[in-house]
Amino acid sequence: MKLSLIISTYNRPDTLELVLKSIQVQELDENITANQVEILVADDGSKEDTAQLVAQFQQNFPFRLIHVWHEDNGFRLAAIRNLAVSKSSGDYLVFIDGDCLVAKDFILNQFRLAEAGYFVGGNRVLLSEKYTHKALSGKLINIASNCIFKSIWDRISGKTNKWLPALRLDTNAAWRKKHASNWRRPKGCNMALWRKDYLTVNGFDESFSGWGMKMLIFWCAYFMQE
Numbered sequence: 001m002k003l004s005l006i007i008s009t010y011n012r013p014d015t016l017e018l019v020l021k022s023i024q025v026q027e028l029d030e031n032i033t034a035n036q037v038e039i040l041v042a043d044d045g046s047k048e049d050t051a052q053l054v055a056q057f058q059q060n061f062p063f064r065l066i067h068v069w070h071e072d073n074g075f076r077l078a079a080i081r082n083l084a085v086s087k088s089s090g091d092y093l094v095f096i097d098g099d100c101l102v103a104k105d106f107i108l109n110q111f112r113l114a115e116a117g118y119f120v121g122g123n124r125v126l127l128s129e130k131y132t133h134k135a136l137s138g139k140l141i142n143i144a145s146n147c148i149f150k151s152i153w154d155r156i157s158g159k160t161n162k163w164l165p166a167l168r169l170d171t172n173a174a175w176r177k178k179h180a181s182n183w184r185r186p187k188g189c190n191m192a193l194w195r196k197d198y199l200t201v202n203g204f205d206e207s208f209s210g211w212g213m214k215m216l217i218f219w220c221a222y223f224m225q226e
Contacts, residue, residue: 002036003110004090004195008077009098010044013053020057020065022101028108037107038064041098042084045072077188078204085195085203093198097189110192119197122190 005023009016023039039061041054046069054067068084070076085093092114096102113120 001092001111001114002038002090003092003094003107003114004038004040004085004088005094005096005107005110006040006042006081006084006088007096007098008042008044008081008084009046009050010075011046011050012098013046013050015099016041016050017053018101019096019098020053020061022104023107024057024062025104026062026102026107027104032108032111034062035064036111038066038088038090040066040068040084040088042080043067043069044076044080045070076206079206082203082206085198091195092192093195094192095188095190100189114192114194116194119193120191122192 007016007019020039026037028034028037041050043050051067051069054065058065058067066084066087068080068087070080070083081095092110094107094110110120
């Protein structure tokens with residue numbers, strides 16, 4: 001299996017840099033090689049500084065890194081994601097936003113969670129404004145930590161909005177399939193599905209603009225084809 005991780009961004013090279021750094025230190029196991037992973041930056045019309053940032057990372061990056069750009073013509077997230085998919089070669093598609101840092105086992109767990117007939121809807125933790133500024137200034141180390149105690153403390157101290165996503169359970173546990181999740185739960189900032197399923201519903205509907213609606217239409221189409 002080959003995995004394509006697609007990162008959407010628009011004029012935020014500061015957050016994109018942190019995301020790419022978190023991907024740069026991913027840990028795989030002996031059954032997965034770097035050639036099975038590619039990273040695509042889906043750029044919704046950013047200025048030249050984003051292209052320059054990606055070019056810098058391309059010089060020393062553990063995975064194939066591709067910059068996919070189209071002209072800035074308003075908010076066109078659906079279109080740039082579709083374009084990035086057309087440039088990708090993975091059997092399995094993972095989508096995250098350009099301000100979502102990932103834990104060091106994120107890609108490894110995506111391989112482990114990939115299963116025919118299922119998509120994966122992930123979560124995210126929001127940082128406080130002060131904590132975000134610290135992260136962007138480089139004063140925070142290992143911000144995407146899996147440490148449950150650190151995550152609980154960050155929540156208690158108001159640095160984050162939740163701690164539960166840091167609770168790591170066995171990805172092969174039977175309880176994952178015991179109860180069906182609400183179909184509205186998946187978030188576009190962290191989701192994964194098979195390429196063939198994406199193609200079955202013709203990708204994201206580019207006729208809808210604005211936040212949220214494109215994902216609603218996408219998931220409606222996805223579940224109707226089941």
